[in-house]
Amino acid sequence: MFASSSNHAKGFALTALGGLTLTVDIPLIRLAGGDHWTILLLRSSTTLAVTLLIWLAWRWLRGNAPPLVPGRSGLAVALFYGLGSISFITAVFHTSTANLVFILVFNTMFAALLSWLVLGERPRTATLIAMVLMTGGVLVIVSDSIGTGQLFGDLMALASSLFLASAITVSRASGKDMGFTALVAVLLPFVLAVVMVQKTGFQVEAPWWIILNGGVIMPIAFFCLATGPKYISGPEVAMFYLLETVLAPVWVWMIFAEIPSRNSLIGGAILVVTLIVHSLWQLNQVAREIGRSNSLRFPAPLS
Template structure:
């Protein structure tokens, strides 16, 4: 049945599942209860192991696994994902969590601009409107805790958002299958985390949780999200990264009894409804007969 879907429908399904899987990341990190470098080392090591095993088994059985890093474009995409991890983890120490969440969420805006400039993919007015509503929703979520923070930390958060957008647009431009690329890109943060752990020791009270995260959750999430640009425009893929902003606090509330604020509930509801409406609209548009669609209409 999946083979009968349009490319756009496949893309929406893959990125939606990937975005949902990514929302489990933060709860598993909290359950591990360790320091940032230990968590980074354990998660990255487990992710790399899972990626290499999956790639080997895929080649052994079907012999058609996509390359781990497809050429120069793959190296550029891997570098972007590596920079994303480093910027994000470092920003945690230099700015407030609210600032970090809000600024990283701007990857949707960066992806739209980069796609427009470099790929000539002008977003539809409906996509632009959905992005504006999503930005407002995220502003509502962090309104209560948004503080000035440090300039360096804010720049790191913007760097993370820009590098995510860069990875999405480069993947879209190349047209290559980048499913494994973000998984092997963890070599960079893993190396830095390993160096820091050698200096300070491994600190993780429940390491099995973060190993589970690295072995299963992160590979599924990033494989699917990295495959999305093969079927969807950059802005559309970037939207599904926002699911973590909304749903991760909900899982944390259920597991750790950290009650979300009214701002989180209102903003999160607005974000989810907008994402669902936009996806349903895109599905309807792509089910129309090709002749009924305007020639040259942007994706």
């Protein structure tokens, strides 16, 4: 019992650290003040370099480092993460921070839908209701961007959400360790950025911010968020992803005085509240199933 509680606390601590670290991702990208292809180049190259150094050190010290890209499923996961990174950076430069982080929350519903279509895991009625409500929230946010020039950025955010959900679904279907795959997937955006920077030129005002982001923030955030599910449930992990949704717009407001629009706040509130209620419902279902299982294994003594 003590070991189980200790592991659960460890999972909470790791995932909380990962979620909090991720909240500064967008502010650091904005602080760098560069062209989005240059930002993508610096962010992906530093992340790739640090990931390879960690993997080589692991292999040298312990000799049992997991494969960087485990087979065909690993290639598919790397492709989805790579496309997700490209669409994410594009969205940062073409829509508001609030719109971006609110729409990214929709990846949980994309994941549930893909699990139904690909893995045959039919969602329960409560999840279907949550999908409808969250779709409504996204439509409220996107409707506010029509005619403002932000619609393209919103669609890129939605695409990034879909790519992330696809990567998660393939990872679950394969059952393989994809911890490093999510990080080396930046090879695709790196190559694309190299090609584009040769055409547009290297444009960045404060490169140290994006180097800090790619070399420190991203490896820490992804490592912690990828390790957390080993100790705590999926719904609990999803709750910590909400830290970026809540805090990133706050940091951007404090630094850049960027105030979310009314529709963005309304749609975001629908998304966040729906996800919180749905996650709490999932946790309750898991607790009830564990209690039912324990009662079957250790029936009450006859009086």
